[in-house]
Amino acid sequence: MPSELKLNVNGPCGQRCEFCSIATDRIRPDSLEPLQERVRGAAKEGVHALRITGIDPLAFAGILALLETARDVGFTHLELHGPSVRLSDETFVRALLTAAPPYRRYHVPLYGADAASHDAVVGVTGAFDRVLAALDVLARLEAPRAVTVHTVCTLRVLPSLPAIVALTRARNIGFAADLPFPERETPDDPYRRVTPTQHEVADAMIATGLDVEQLMRVSGLWPCALHTRLTHASEAKAARMRMLVPSAHPASIGARTPLVRCPQAGTCRFVPACSGEILRAYVTLHGDGELAPW
Numbered sequence: 001m002p003s004e005l006k007l008n009v010n011g012p013c014g015q016r017c018e019f020c021s022i023a024t025d026r027i028r029p030d031s032l033e034p035l036q037e038r039v040r041g042a043a044k045e046g047v048h049a050l051r052i053t054g055i056d057p058l059a060f061a062g063i064l065a066l067l068e069t070a071r072d073v074g075f076t077h078l079e080l081h082g083p084s085v086r087l088s089d090e091t092f093v094r095a096l097l098t099a100a101p102p103y104r105r106y107h108v109p110l111y112g113a114d115a116a117s118h119d120a121v122v123g124v125t126g127a128f129d130r131v132l133a134a135l136d137v138l139a140r141l142e143a144p145r146a147v148t149v150h151t152v153c154t155l156r157v158l159p160s161l162p163a164i165v166a167l168t169r170a171r172n173i174g175f176a177a178d179l180p181f182p183e184r185e186t187p188d189d190p191y192r193r194v195t196p197t198q199h200e201v202a203d204a205m206i207a208t209g210l211d212v213e214q215l216m217r218v219s220g221l222w223p224c225a226l227h228t229r230l231t232h233a234s235e236a237k238a239a240r241m242r243m244l245v246p247s248a249h250p251a252s253i254g255a256r257t258p259l260v261r262c263p264q265a266g267t268c269r270f271v272p273a274c275s276g277e278i279l280r281a282y283v284t285l286h287g288d289g290e291l292a293p294w
């Protein structure tokens with residue numbers, strides 16, 4: 001029995017994120033009724049946790065009615081992903097609190113710690129101010145633990161990582177990071193333009209000062225690449241990573257394009273912390289020279 005219903009909910013997205021290759025202008029907003037039916041069906045099977053992702057689900061006209069349905073049929077938990085600019089509207093958030101299941105987590109995308117950096121990534125002037133306003137509204141109306149800032153480690157975002165982490169620390173909210181993933185394996189996918197090497201991501205993440213456990217949770221970062229760069233930065237941290245590996249789990253990879261088996265996976269001792277699979281598009285782009293089994 002699934003423990004969570006994951007719903008893709010599409011509304012009109014006003015952003016043009018540099019790493020996104022979805023033709024948002026061709027996405028048709030969802031209809032409310034089929035989504036409500038899925039929620040009711042899952043509730044009958046005993047599912048009480050709802051994860052909403054998609055192309056700006058908060059911009060979907062029926063979002064509050066959908067959340068209300070989920071709450072009415074017994075959903076207790078909500079994980080909310082997607083551009084969060086609408087959360088800057090306190091009236092809307094108050095309506096959301098009334099409609100939604102009682103336990104909520106908000107995953108708020110942030111790609112810079114100042115307007116110039118963030119707005120350049122999402123392609124909209126004023127977007128950073130709205131994200132900060134959303135964080136302010138959530139700080140007034142929700143507990144800090146209900147909010148996690150999510151970033152994507154593109155070449156442009158890497159220099160901002162320390163400041164983004166500092167911002168989340170100052171607000172006492174969570175932080176999570178993913179490497180970019182392609183939508184398709186074609187030369188025109190923005191993945192090829194925006195994706196740094198594994199070592200570049202590892203160096204930038206280490207520079208944030210996050211502890212080793214948090215570094216090991218960066219989605220898409222190979223444990224061997226992180227370990228190689230930790231060894232350069234601090235042998236004590238590299239040793240701590242080796243100590244944590246046996247009880248670690250692979251960071252989830254949200255890729256939609258094929259993964260391939262790492263040629264070292266059969267003998268590599270990082271495997272408890274690594275799925276043993278790597279993104280084929282990454283190997284096409286940057287090769288596999290950073291693989292460094294332990």
Ligand code: SF4
Nearest residue numbers: 224262265268270274
């Ligand atoms: S299995 Fe491959 S990708 Fe994973 S840590 Fe080992 S060498 Fe790196």
